[in-house]
Amino acid sequence: MRFAAILISAGLILGGIFILRSYNKTTENLQKPFVFKVNSTPSPIPFFEMTIPYLKGREYKSKLGELKVYSENSNYTSYLTSYSSDDLKIYGLLTKPTGEMPMGGWPTLIFVHGYIPPTLYQTTEKYVEYVDFLAKNGFVVFKIDLRGHGDSEGDPGGAYYSPDYIIDVLNAYSALEAEDFVGKIGLWGHSMAGNVVVRSLAGKPQIPAVVIWAGAVYSYEDFVKYRLSDNSYRPPELSSQRQKRRQELFSAHGEFNKNNVFWKQVAPTNYLGDIKGAIQIHHAINDDVVNIGYSRDLIKLLDQTSISHELFEYQSGGHNIIGSSFTTAMTRTVEFFKKYLQ
Numbered sequence: 001m002r003f004a005a006i007l008i009s010a011g012l013i014l015g016g017i018f019i020l021r022s023y024n025k026t027t028e029n030l031q032k033p034f035v036f037k038v039n040s041t042p043s044p045i046p047f048f049e050m051t052i053p054y055l056k057g058r059e060y061k062s063k064l065g066e067l068k069v070y071s072e073n074s075n076y077t078s079y080l081t082s083y084s085s086d087d088l089k090i091y092g093l094l095t096k097p098t099g100e101m102p103m104g105g106w107p108t109l110i111f112v113h114g115y116i117p118p119t120l121y122q123t124t125e126k127y128v129e130y131v132d133f134l135a136k137n138g139f140v141v142f143k144i145d146l147r148g149h150g151d152s153e154g155d156p157g158g159a160y161y162s163p164d165y166i167i168d169v170l171n172a173y174s175a176l177e178a179e180d181f182v183g184k185i186g187l188w189g190h191s192m193a194g195n196v197v198v199r200s201l202a203g204k205p206q207i208p209a210v211v212i213w214a215g216a217v218y219s220y221e222d223f224v225k226y227r228l229s230d231n232s233y234r235p236p237e238l239s240s241q242r243q244k245r246r247q248e249l250f251s252a253h254g255e256f257n258k259n260n261v262f263w264k265q266v267a268p269t270n271y272l273g274d275i276k277g278a279i280q281i282h283h284a285i286n287d288d289v290v291n292i293g294y295s296r297d298l299i300k301l302l303d304q305t306s307i308s309h310e311l312f313e314y315q316s317g318g319h320n321i322i323g324s325s326f327t328t329a330m331t332r333t334v335e336f337f338k339k340y341l342q
Contacts, residue, residue, distance in 0.1 A: 046252040049163050051265035055170070055203035062175040067094065070124065074098065076135040080123065085171035086164075088153040092144040092172070093123050095135040096181060105183030107341035109134060110172050111143040112165075114191030114214075115230060118156040121149040127190075130330070137334045139341075140182060144172050159192040160217050161246055169200045173207070184208050184341040186277075188333070191230075191290060191319065192216060195268075198279075198298075202268035205275045209340035211333050213282045214319050216290040218298045219269040220256045226291040269301050278308035280336045282329045284317035310336075 048054050067079035076095045083090055097106055111134070116126060123145050134141050146165045148156030157164035169187065176182045186209035189197035194215015201207050217223045253262045264270050279302065283295040295311055302309040312332060317325030 045262065047249050047262070050161070050249075051262070052199070052202045052268060052271050053265055055163060055166055055199065056205075058167075060167075060170045060174040062171040063178055064094075064175045065089075078135075083172060083175040085147065085168045086154070088147055090144060090147060090152045090154075090168055090172070091123060091150055092142055093131070094143075095131060095139075095141045097135065097138050097140065101181060102183065102342070105179075105181050106138065106140045107337060108140040108142065108176055108182045108185045109188050109337065110169060110176070110185065111141050112169060112187065112189040112193035112196050113143065113146065113149075114189075114193050115159075116149070118149050121145065123150045129326070130188075130190075133330045134188070134334065134337075137338075139334075139337065140176075142172060142176060144168060155241055157242060157245075159195045160220075160223065161249055162242075165193075165196045166199045166203060169196060170204055173200075173204065186210060186337055186341050188213075190214060194218070194290075194294070199268045201275055201277060201279075202271040205271075206277070208277045209280075209337055210277060211280045211282070211336060212295075213321055213329065214284065214287050214290050214295075215281065215298075216294050218267070218294065219258075219301070220263060220267045221258050222294050222297050224256060225297075226293050228290060230289050269298070272301060272305045272307060275305075275307050278336070278340050280309070280333065281311045282314070282321055282332070283311070284314040284319070284321050284325060286316055287319045289319040 062083045062085060065082040067081050070078040070080050070093065072078070076097050079094045079096070081092060081094050083092075111127070111131060113121075113127060123143075127143060131141050131143055145152040146156065146168050147154030154164070159165050173185055176185055185207065187197040187200060187207060188211045190213045194212040195217040197210050197212060198215070198218055201210050216226075216228060253260060256263050258264070258267075281295045281299065283290075283292045285292055292313065295313075299309065299311045312329065314321060314325040314329065317323055317329070320326075321329050
């Protein structure tokens with residue numbers, strides 16, 4: 001009888017230790033940022049290609065085409081060139097600094113444009129001052145024309161409900177990696193490209209540095225909260241193929257729901273725990289296109305991680321962060337990239 005009592009007491013003690021350890025482990029997990037992972041093996045799930053596991057698991061293999069001189073000045077030479085992405089020919093404007101190349105190659109930026117009506121987009125227009133500022137400061141800058149823009153082949157599938165633009169960015173990354181003049185590579189994105197570069201970063205977590213200006217849509221929950229107010233957006237320009245695809249997406253998975261397993265795999269904020277690179281964000285308070293709440297909410301999520309990050313807010317400058325704010329923001333951008341890419 002006494003022996004049985006001893007066994008019962010020992011069991012209670014061991015059980016208590018197990019429960020305490022389980023509780024401590026649970027509270028530790030609650031303190032860590034949520035990371036949702038699934039097997040990256042392709043599956044019959046409709047639109048699986050939109051998910052971060054798919055983007056991380058697929059192969060990116062591309063090369064730059066011929067560099068054709070477009071313009072020259074004392075600081076850099078601009079070239080028109082191309083690369084392949086999903087068997088499509090994607091064009092872009094590439095700048096190379098003059099002078100002696102650093103050992104290991106020039107620090108390099110993939111410059112991802114924001115929303116511009118595809119029928120109005122031209123390679124050598126828009127963002128001229130942005131590219132010039134970066135190029136003068138010793139960076140190779142590859143401003144890519146996302147598919148369906150300018151002379152780039154393919155349909156402009158959009159940023160938020162398609163993987164197309166992320167695939168274009170990561171194929172550009174692959175093409176640059178093969179070049180001797182290219183060193184470490186970072187990403188710069190504006191507006192809708194905030195979503196594109198963060199999803200690209202989630203798809204390739206080892207990218208060393210990303211800068212976002214007035215970016216939108218990261219958790220997708222923020223899209224529901226803030227929406228967008230872009231007067232340049234022209235829904236009639238959506239191709240019938242794109243409209244059909246979006247309808248099929250919503251039929252398969254519904255519109256965004258943060259508790260839906262599929263949408264959890266699409267939102268890059270559920271994969272912050274894998275990211276190795278640093279993130280810098282710039283946003284004007286008076287931005288009337290993309291609510292500054294997008295950037296503030298992303299920073300709150302980044303605060304829960306070990307990712308190096310910072311947000312700079314500007315009283316003026318609007319959606320494109322122009323005027324006196326432009327010089328300040330661009331100077332900070334250059335300093336950030338030099339820190340992480342050199």
